[in-house]
Amino acid sequence: MTVTFDQFAANLTYTDIPQDVLAILRRSFTDTMGVAAVGSTTSMSGLARKAALAVFGTGTAGSSRMLMDGRSVSPAGAAMAGAFLVDSIDAHDGVTPCQGHAGSAVFPALIAMAQSRGKPMSGAEFATYLAVAYEVCYRAGETQHATCEDYHTSGAWTSVGIATSGARMLNCDPEAIRHAAGIGEYHGPRSQMMRCIDFPTNVRDGVGWGAPSGVTAAYLASEGFTGAPALTCEGAGSETFWQDLGQGWRITDYTHYKAYPCCRWSHAAIDSVSYLIAEHGLTHDMIKSVEIRTFHYATRLAGQEPANLDEFTYAIAFPVAAMIVRGQVGVAELTPEALRDPDILRISRATKLIDDDHFTEISRHKRWAQVTLVLKGGRRIEDIPRTPRGDADLPLSDAEISSKFHLLADPVLGSSRANEIEQLSGQFDKLSATDLQRLFTLCTDAT
Template sequence: MSQRFDMFAAGLHYDDLPEEALWTLRRSFLDTMGVAAVGSTTELSDIARRVAPLIFGAGGAGHSQMLMDGRAVSPVGAAMAGAFTVDSIDAHDGTTPCKGHAGSAIFPALIAMAQASAPQISGRRFAEVLATAYELSYRAGLAQHATCADYHTSGAWTAVGVAAAGVKLLGGTAEQIRQAAGIGEYHGPRSQMMRCIDHPTMVRDGVGWGAPSGVTAAYLAMEGFTGAPALTCEGEDAAAFWADLGSGWRLVDHTHYKAYPCCRWAHPSLDSVKEMMRHHNLSHTQIERVEIRTFHYATRLAGHEPANQDEFAYAIAFPVAAMIVRGKVGIEELCAAALRDPDILRVSRTIELIDDPEMTRISTDKRWAQVTLVLNDGRRIQDAARTPRGDADMPLSDAEIRAKFHDLADPVLGAERAQEIAELALQFDGLDNAGFQRLLDLCCLPV
């Protein structure tokens, strides 16, 4: 039976969470912290963390430490800086039906609020709050995409989930949760995603302002500020997306993980060329050109000669070329030297992205692409159309998630600190107050 979203959020207890949901939250905790670690090395993150202490000093709400930084700011400031840090490397978890990402806003925002809360909370309590944020964010995102003409960034709908879950963390009532969701939705950044895809810059997926908007909304609602209704939660057109709340879990069904640090729209092509190059024992010197048939939005990623990490994140051609030349796409392929690699650039310039109406039609809950390699001896090697690994039907294994974390985090944090984060994150919901605080401290110590 359906529940009102505010009653669901207020009443959700740890024992209500299925094991699949807890498994997903543990994986997302580890995955997000790995991305935060390497994200802390980016110029984007450095700017955000320099600005946060200037404009978001700690106040009566308590202080929070910025992820991978250690400096104390307000919960709003830590949410802003942390969200930009995670979003600066496009490798965090996501949800294909919402065309976006939740963890990049949720983890920085709720970790910031948990640090500022008194008394300290347990991992069990944090799991309840995380699950609330994910489930409400996903459903609000589905409703927004179905009812709004423009394609808005993830910051628009994660602000709703963060706001509601933030009130839950602070011990608020169902009515305060309802008001917070309305405040978060109203003030959340309805930024145009395709603008950043057409013109890649540091604004990214909007979570850098969605996370602090949600945190602000939570504190406002706790003081009596009103903002309901949130139309993505209570609007008549949104009702279908909330009908099975309490019985179905979008958190479980819709969360995916990335094997590569770039837009997921490039991933089916990356999986395809990786397999074809190995199966046919090909060298990049044999590639004359590449044809990629995919859906309309993806063709706008292009990115044949990205000049920086932001342009790399929203590209298909260059990451695919890197896979053809190097057999991998990892953090090393984002560095300045790789962006100037003549072999990668040669292949990248040959790649043609073809806007395929059928791919566009079927790319709703999945993202489709079909790749053809044209060799310089005239042969055409065509792969079947495919969707990317990492979705619920083709999940990355626990071992792959853990290996990815260490690949990202170890060079930045050191193996010892990274190992302790991994061990604690994968059992965070079983940690007592002191153990969970230790995990948060590890995630916020300076790099």
């Protein structure tokens, strides 16, 4: 029997959530907070937090501390600031069929609402809200991509999942949850993803406005404001994506993790050059040029000479060149000094992106690329076609996730605070209300 999304949201209990889903939520909690830590150092996140303080003062909904900041604003303000903060470093979890990201919006929004609720919340309760938000986000995102011609950012469909889960947190009945989802969908940002890829700026993946839109929708619905139906949840053409709700879980099928802090469309090529360099004992000074066959959207990343972090985020050529020259694409490669590295720039300028029709056709649930290195003597070394590590069928190990977390978090938070966040987030659903509050405090204290 098909369960409607509002019934699913209203009635899901912690014991209904499969263990593999809980394992992913734990991993995403840890991974997202590592990204948030380094995100707190970016100018983009600083501007978002300054704006939140200016326009999102606390009110009768209560106050919430902004992630990695410590200062209090309204729940919507904390959701906005936190989502921009996480999104400022493109290293958070994602969902390939939706061509976007849920965690960068869901965690800031639900942590903000949990703080302002005014009564204790156990880890099991918070896990239930997260499960609702992620699952509704993914299915709404799938529906939107199948029924809309334009490619909208993640903010468009994360606003629906956050509104649905937020309404559940506010004790709304199924009908009010329907209205929350509809309000979130209607007012969520239908922002054009390819515009930000063609012209990279701070607007990024739209979650900075999707998160507060979802939070605001939940509070509106709890007061009786109407907005149903959400077409991505119950409109024409949506049926296929909801028929197994409550039985199958998109969270386990689709969630992926990033090995590198840049757009996932570049990751297959980065993995490929890493393999070729090691396999053939190459050094960057031996390489004349690079050819990357990939799907159409990825060719628009380009990025031979990124001038700032936004342009680096939506690039292929430069991150690939960084891997060739430095053997890594990490925090050090996000700095202004790295963007001026003459060896990286030489390789990046000599990188050609080839729009491949076959890869465009098959890059639906996967992101394909094939790399050829051209050596200075004329020899061509071609790799096999690859998809990025981190997908469900090519998962990053627990050790890799932990290493990534500490690489991002330790320099900002210190090893002691980072260790405690990792320990608590890795079992957050089993925490008492007191310990969950401790985790929230660690995630919202100033860096």
